[in-house]
């Protein structure tokens with residue numbers, strides 16, 4: 295099964311421009327508890343390099359483009375986000391790395407929980423070990 299779970303948002307556009315509305319448990323598959331966004335990234339400075347024990351997220355590249363690598367311990371897949379009307383759902387226990395940011399990239403993340411450092415798995419070896427137990 296592919297790790298790339300894209301959600302297409304309806305774009306409410308008219309001659310004045312586009313508008314996209316994101317709503318908990320409607321076009322976002324969880325209760326939104328936190329929103330954060332990243333900008334000013336450099337293409338040669340990748341970010342992420344972690345998984346979450348419980349957190350679910352939807353990533354939306356609201357400007358520019360970037361690539362997201364996902365890894366569930368068995369397979370790795372990379373997707374490019376370049377459309378502000380598309381969200382990438384990332385479930386818990388998925389290792390992710392964000393890279394190849396365009397100069398104008400703004401990456402917004404919706405999450406179903408408040409920031410909690412104890413929910414992070416920041417070591418790839420630890421992640422691989424946890425997932426090898428899962429996959430047995």
Ligand code: TYD
Pocket residue numbers: 328330332341342343344409
């Ligand atoms: P970090 O996890 O390193 O970002 P990335 O996953 O993109 O590489 O986060 C950068 C800093 O911001 C780090 O000190 C943790 C802090 N932070 C918060 O305080 N709240 C948040 O919601 C997030 C995502 C990060």
